[in-house]
Amino acid sequence: MTRETLAEVLEEIALLLELKGENPFKVRAYRQGAETVRNFDGEIVELAAANQLNGIKGIGDALRDKLHELASTGSLAFHQNLRAEFPAGIFELFDLQGLGPKKVKALHETLGIGSISELKAACETGKIADLPGFGLKTQIKLLEAIALRETFADTFLLSAVTPLVDEILELLRMHPEISRVAVAGSFRRAKETVHDLDFLVATKEPVLVCEDFTTLPHVETVIVCGDTKTSVRLKNGIQCDLRAVSNAQFPFALQYFTGSKEHNVAIRSLALKKGLSLNEYGFSAVKPEVEIPEVNEEIDIYRSLGLDFIPPELRENRGEIEAATDHTIPRLIELTHLRGTFHNHTTASDGHDTLEAMADEAIELGLQYLGISDHSKSSFQARGLDETRLLDQMDAIRKLNAGYENFRLFCGSEVDILKDGSLDFDDSILSQLDFCVASVHNVFNLTESEMTARICKAMENEYVTMLGHVTGRLLLRRDSYSVDHAKIIDCAAETRTIIELNCSPLRLDMDWRWWKRARDKGVLCSINPDAHSTARLHHIGLGVRLARKGWLRREDVFNTRSLKDVEKFLKTPKNKR
Ligand code: DGT
Ligand code: CA
Ligand code: CA
Ligand code: ZN
Numbered sequence: 001m002t003r004e005t006l007a008e009v010l011e012e013i014a015l016l017l018e019l020k021g022e023n024p025f026k027v028r029a030y031r032q033g034a035e036t037v038r039n040f041d042g043e044i045v046e047l048a049a050a051n052q053l054n055g056i057k058g059i060g061d062a063l064r065d066k067l068h069e070l071a072s073t074g075s076l077a078f079h080q081n082l083r084a085e086f087p088a089g090i091f092e093l094f095d096l097q098g099l100g101p102k103k104v105k106a107l108h109e110t111l112g113i114g115s116i117s118e119l120k121a122a123c124e125t126g127k128i129a130d131l132p133g134f135g136l137k138t139q140i141k142l143l144e145a146i147a148l149r150e151t152f153a154d155t156f157l158l159s160a161v162t163p164l165v166d167e168i169l170e171l172l173r174m175h176p177e178i179s180r181v182a183v184a185g186s187f188r189r190a191k192e193t194v195h196d197l198d199f200l201v202a203t204k205e206p207v208l209v210c211e212d213f214t215t216l217p218h219v220e221t222v223i224v225c226g227d228t229k230t231s232v233r234l235k236n237g238i239q240c241d242l243r244a245v246s247n248a249q250f251p252f253a254l255q256y257f258t259g260s261k262e263h264n265v266a267i268r269s270l271a272l273k274k275g276l277s278l279n280e281y282g283f284s285a286v287k288p289e290v291e292i293p294e295v296n297e298e299i300d301i302y303r304s305l306g307l308d309f310i311p312p313e314l315r316e317n318r319g320e321i322e323a324a325t326d327h328t329i330p331r332l333i334e335l336t337h338l339r340g341t342f343h344n345h346t347t348a349s350d351g352h353d354t355l356e357a358m359a360d361e362a363i364e365l366g367l368q369y370l371g372i373s374d375h376s377k378s379s380f381q382a383r384g385l386d387e388t389r390l391l392d393q394m395d396a397i398r399k400l401n402a403g404y405e406n407f408r409l410f411c412g413s414e415v416d417i418l419k420d421g422s423l424d425f426d427d428s429i430l431s432q433l434d435f436c437v438a439s440v441h442n443v444f445n446l447t448e449s450e451m452t453a454r455i456c457k458a459m460e461n462e463y464v465t466m467l468g469h470v471t472g473r474l475l476l477r478r479d480s481y482s483v484d485h486a487k488i489i490d491c492a493a494e495t496r497t498i499i500e501l502n503c504s505p506l507r508l509d510m511d512w513r514w515w516k517r518a519r520d521k522g523v524l525c526s527i528n529p530d531a532h533s534t535a536r537l538h539h540i541g542l543g544v545r546l547a548r549k550g551w552l553r554r555e556d557v558f559n560t561r562s563l564k565d566v567e568k569f570l571k572t573p574k575n576k577r
Contacts, residue, residue: 001045001071003037004163009070009079010034010063015094016082018101019108033063035352038535039361045071089115096145097477098138106133120146145477152476155193156238159505159542164218164234165197171216177205180250184257188312190545192508193475196239198257206244213242249281251298256280262317263310270305270321313549319516332548335541337560342371343414343437343468343500343528344537348393349374350382352533355396355409361534363407368563370537371528372397373412373437376424382441385413387429394432408563410434410570414468419443421457423464430463435570437500437528439468440481448482455483456491462574466498466526466558470510477506485514493521496574498558501550503543504530515550525550526558 014030036058037044047053048071053064070076086108092115093104107113110131111122119142122128128139165183172181178201182188185198203209210230214222223231223239230242245253256264257280271278275290278301283292293304302309307324311332314320323329345351346358353361355372362370374393375384385393390413397411412435416424423430423438430436438458446454458464470488471480492499499518502509507530510518515525527543529536547557554560561569569577 001049001074002167003040003044006045006048006067006070007034007037009076010037010066012091013079013082015091015101016079016086019086019090019105020082021105029060029063031352032058033067035533035535037067041364048072087114089118092116093119095149096142097148097474098141098145103133106131116146116149148477153237154195154239155476156195156236157475157505158187158190158192158194158508158545159539160236161187161194161197161238162542164236164238168197168199168216168218168240172199172201172213175201175203175209175212177209178203179247182250182254184254185259188258189260189315190313190512190549192512192546194238196241199240199242200250200253200257201242201244202247202250203244204246209244210242245281251295251301252278252282253280254298255301258312258315260316263315263320266317266321267305270307274305276305311548313545314551318513330551330553333544333552333554333557333560335544337554337557338367338527338540338544339562340367340369340371340559340566341528341537341540342410342412342435342466342526342559343373343502344370344531345374345414346372346393348389349379349384350532355393355400357534358531358537359400359404359407359409361537363404365537365540368406369408369410369566371410371412371435371437373414373435375441376413376415378416378418378424379414379441384416384424387425390425390429391432406563408567410566412436412465414439415464416441417454417458419446419454421454423458423461427461427463430461433463435465436463437466437468438464440472444472444481446481448484451481452484452487455488459488459491459495459497464497465570466500466528467492468500468528469502469507469530470499473509473511474506475508480509485510486517489514489518489521489523492518492523496577498524498526500526500528501543501547502528502530503539503546504536505539505542508542508546512546512550515547515552515556519550519552519556524558525552525556528559 010030011034014027017027048067051068053059053067066076066078090108093099107119111127113119113122123139123143128134128142129136165187169181169183172178180202182200183197184200186194187197201209206228210225210227213230214225214232218234219232220235221233223233228244232240234240243253268278275286276283277286285292295301299309302324308327308329310320310324310329344358346353346355359370375382377384377386394411397409401408412433413425414437417438417440418424459467471483473480499510525547527540527547529539531537
């Protein structure tokens with residue numbers, strides 16, 4: 001039983017209660033409970049198992065007893081009974097863009113729909129178009145969402161597999177016959193999405209280790225169980241390969257299976273030029289007079305080819321081999337460099353946690369500042385703030401700031417970029433803020449040049465500190481609107497506008513492929529979680545992984561700066577920065 005499982009069960013209960021049309025307060029209590037479990041400072045699983053959860057804020061008596069049952073027995077009767085009231089496939093429906101609890105409830109109650117395949121059939125026979133509250137447009141949208149899901153059936157978000165990878169690595173490390181453990185492949189390279197996971201171990205007992213791998217608690221089915229390679233499918237649907245090699249082969253296998261394929265091809269041809277043939281097991285000499293280099297670690301492979309070590313995130317054959325030859329591999333940013341972060345929401349708009357709770361979590365994370373930017377009035381579906389509520393929030397922030405030592409909340413706004421590129425607030429309001437994130441949230445169907453002009457116009461505003469989620473993409477869910485990245489980067493450089501790396505797991509926007517260009521033009525990046533709850537502030541770690549993939553160094557990232565430097569920067573007019 002892990003903390004995450006406890007939280008997930010509570011969240012599922014909340015969802016099931018919502019489907020049943022239960023009292024919203026009860027629903028909220030479970031959702032809040034899940035957040036509390038995630039953020040709890042202490043061994044929550046052990047405490048729950050020992051029934052010692054009394055008096056914890058956010059966990060009432062009912063929740064306390066359920067957590068105890070869950071942690072001590074591994075399951076919860078209340079949860080199981082609730083689940084039994086609905087078809088097992090009903091949870092898939094929530095993955096579809098545009099389907100929330102209300103709609104899923106309606107689909108289930110009126111048409112008995114309890115899975116995506118049933119929904120698809122209903123769409124295809126036109127039943128959804130006739131359903132009150134749905135209509136033809138929704139039917140078309142749902143069919144599109146289902147098609148998209150089918151396309152991405154074997155694609156997983158980096159963030160979604162990260163906890164799994166950590167757990168599996170830990171279990172492998174505990175195996176007495178395993179001396180070295182690594183995860184390779186696209187996961188190690190920090191690709192925003194991955195198709196399968198590639199684990200690697202060094203062992204003298206490959207057969208035994210391969211067999212044991214198939215018994216991991218995460219495994220759903222065994223695809224192949226060989227002597228040195230095993231493939232399994234995990235419960236969440238992702239395929240997972242394990243390769244068992246000798247200690248001497250390990251660095252070579254790690255280098256090979258980390259990829260990318262394009263990087264490997266280039267490295268191999270470089271090796272050949274030096275008279276060495278390289279594969280997943282080792283070096284061999286093409287000509288007898290060539291000496292075989294000694295390799296203990298992966299870095300030795302690069303060194304012996306005359307290259308500096310290439311961090312896995314950069315291995316995409318996009319200039320990293322040239323940089324490693326010229327000794328210009330950048331020193332990449334690390335999580336410990338971050339001093340604060342921007343673009344966060346609170347209960348004032350569509351966030352789940354209060355201003356105070358968000359600040360407390362940021363302090364807990366060791367940050368010196370936190371930028372709050374709730375939605376502006378045009379984002380009414382997100383309860384965007386009008387001028388009065390924004391000024392009230394500014395007041396609240398000022399009062400809180402008076403009580404902090406070595407920490408500060410910055411008062412901002414995530415101001416909507418309207419269709420014509422103007423902003424949702426007047427300059428008279430924007431000028432009072434500490435900072436401002438400008439984002440597109442509606443009218444996505446402009447042409448590329450119209451959308452680019454719209455965004456550039458917003459960046460020209462002297463109060464727009466940073467541009468939010470450049471393309472609006474939702475990974476595996478929704479395509480980006482079309483924008484000309486190169487032009488936006490140029491405009492950001494000219495107007496001294498920061499571009500955010502929105503590290504909400506579905507966004508990771510701007511895409512890593514564009515950051516080196518931005519960096520080289522002197523555009524600053526801000527790693528922003530776009531957090532709608534305290535737990536999601538932790539996504540800055542994911543942001544750092546993608547920033548590394550984008551070749552960014554500490555100095556390229558605005559929120560690595562100290563509170564003092566950031567205060568100074570924000571007070572300086574854009575054209576003087
Ligand atoms: P994905 O699709 O997210 O699983 O991406 P990867 O990069 O993890 O790809 P995967 O799992 O098929 O293979 C892992 C690594 O193994 C890959 O990055 C490079 C290496 N590799 C696989 N097939 C080939 C190949 O045909 N040639 C070379 N040079 N390398 C390969
Ligand atoms: Ca892979
Ligand atoms: Ca693989
Ligand atoms: Zn936004």
